[in-house]
Amino acid sequence: MNSYFVTSNDIKNGPSSNLNITHADGDYLYTPSKKYLDLRSGLWNVSLGYNKELTNRMKARFDNILDNQIPYIDINSYDTPDYNLYASSLLSFMNDGVERSDFKSVTFTNSGSEGVEIGVKISQDFAKHVKKEGNKIIVFKNSYHGTFFGSMSVSHKFFGLEHAYETANNVIIVDPPINEQGLNNILNTIETNHLNISSFIIEPILGSGGSISIASEYLEEIVSFCKKYEVLTIFDEVSTGFYRTGNRFAHTSLKNKPNVVILSKSINNGALPFGAVIIDDYTYRCLEKQNINHFSTQSGNVLGISSAITTLEYYIENEQQIKHNVQEIEKLVYLYSSKYSVEITGKGAMFSIPINDLDKVIRIRETLKNMGILVYIYENIDNTSGITIHPNLLISQKKLEMALNILFRKVAESL
Numbered sequence: 016m017n018s019y020f021v022t023s024n025d026i027k028n029g030p031s032s033n034l035n036i037t038h039a040d041g042d043y044l045y046t047p048s049k050k051y052l053d054l055r056s057g058l059w060n061v062s063l064g065y066n067k068e069l070t071n072r073m074k075a076r077f078d079n080i081l082d083n084q085i086p087y088i089d090i091n092s093y094d095t096p097d098y099n100l101y102a103s104s105l106l107s108f109m110n111d112g113v114e115r116s117d118f119k120s121v122t123f124t125n126s127g128s129e130g131v132e133i134g135v136k137i138s139q140d141f142a143k144h145v146k147k148e149g150n151k152i153i154v155f156k157n158s159y160h161g162t163f164f165g166s167m168s169v170s171h172k173f174f175g176l177e178h179a180y181e182t183a184n185n186v187i188i189v190d191p192p193i194n195e196q197g198l199n200n201i202l203n204t205i206e207t208n209h210l211n212i213s214s215f216i217i218e219p220i221l222g223s224g225g226s227i228s229i230a231s232e233y234l235e236e237i238v239s240f241c242k243k244y245e246v247l248t249i250f251d252e253v254s255t256g257f258y259r260t261g262n263r264f265a266h267t268s269l270k271n272k273p274n275v276v277i278l279s280k281s282i283n284n285g286a287l288p289f290g291a292v293i294i295d296d297y298t299y300r301c302l303e304k305q306n307i308n309h310f311s312t313q314s315g316n317v318l319g320i321s322s323a324i325t326t327l328e329y330y331i332e333n334e335q336q337i338k339h340n341v342q343e344i345e346k347l348v349y350l351y352s353s354k355y356s357v358e359i360t361g362k363g364a365m366f367s368i369p370i371n372d373l374d375k376v377i378r379i380r381e382t383l384k385n386m387g388i389l390v391y392i393y394e395n396i397d398n399t400s401g402i403t404i405h406p407n408l409l410i411s412q413k414k415l416e417m418a419l420n421i422l423f424r425k426v427a428e429s430l
């Protein structure tokens with residue numbers, strides 16, 4: 016029996032899988048006896064794979080910081096050049112090639128959940144600032160934004176569960192739009208209730224909900240409509256950020272940019288707990304009047320910042336290769352899903368296979384695990400469920416092709 020427990024797993028057990036990971040390399044995780052092709056990118060964060068070159072670069076930077084004996088700096092009280100270096104590099108990465116570059120300022124977090132927590136607080140401060148009558152937040156059905164109280168309160172995935180906490184739940188739930196009618200329902204909801212709505216928190220592709228992709232033209236209209244009605248748009252790009260959808264971000268292709276973007280996971284290839292919240296000029300000006308009441312001791316952890324700087328440099332240097340590989344990943348997923356006539360959702364390097372029978376989904380995951388392939392499973396409160404794959408963005412196409420052939424064959428056999 017373990018002397019530790021994993022929150023959200025059964026307290027008597029440790030991790031949900033019995034794999035004892037000893038090391039990793041490239042596309043693979045290793046146990047003492049076997050190697051596994053990781054089609055989950057860790058938990059969607061090791062997007063550059065178990066990447067020796069990146070790790071070595073991080074090591075060199077960490078050495079420098081530790082040689083200077085700075086295990087910790089209090090960002091509330093002191094400054095170090097890396098804070099500004101990273102924030103300005105991230106802003107220019109987000110604004111690059113964009114006609115109207117509105118992103119203005121960055122704050123640092125330790126996780127995606129914390130970033131969403133800040134998003135919820137921004138929403139409430141904004142509602143006060145523009146004198147809204149209420150501060151409801153619109154969220155999508157089956158959304159997942161994390162497990163802190165604020166982030167849980169906007170995660171539809173938890174609502175009505177037997178073991179649900181009493182979160183604020185001050186939300187309006189709308190269906191992710193799949194057609195014009197769906198879009199119009201959302202626009203009507205905004206128009207009718209805008210005096211009571213502070214923000215719309217959006218996963219541009221609902222990751223945990225089963226890779227439900229929202230068409231760019233719908234996102235464009237939603238953002239534009241929200242601007243008209245003084246409703247903040249907060250894009251949770253914790254899972255879609257950093258090329259997962261093919262572009263730098265899911266919002267990159269939009270003319271209308273969200274007011275707030277939340278990032279984590281791939282921001283530093285999962286090396287340390289780290290994230291960022293980026294706000295635009297409009298939000299900045301609103302918040303100038305009132306500080307956000309939020310702080311965590313480890314905000315701006317110096318090693319976290321330096322891991323993110325190293326990862327961002329790597330993304331920029333390898334952008335063409337990453338983008339090309341994501342296109343190839345997408346093509347291969349389409350190819351093998353159609354070869355075996357299996358339905359898929361998602362895009363880029365973020366796909367799900369809806370199966371809607373949890374026992375079957377678990378059986379397929381275990382079969383694949385025994386064959387050396389690791390996939391993720393999703394499950395929603397409306398009983399939809401399936402398999403999700405997030406291959407690393409640089410995965411070997413040959414290895415992926417072999418794995419997809421097995422994966423789709425096994426799914427097809429089970430249907």
Ligand SMILES: Cc1ncc(COP(=O)(O)O)c(C=O)c1O
Binds near residue numbers: 162223
């Ligand atoms: C879209 C989205 N938002 C927020 C989170 C929460 O991030 P974290 O687990 O780092 O708190 C996740 C995690 O899976 C996510 O996918």
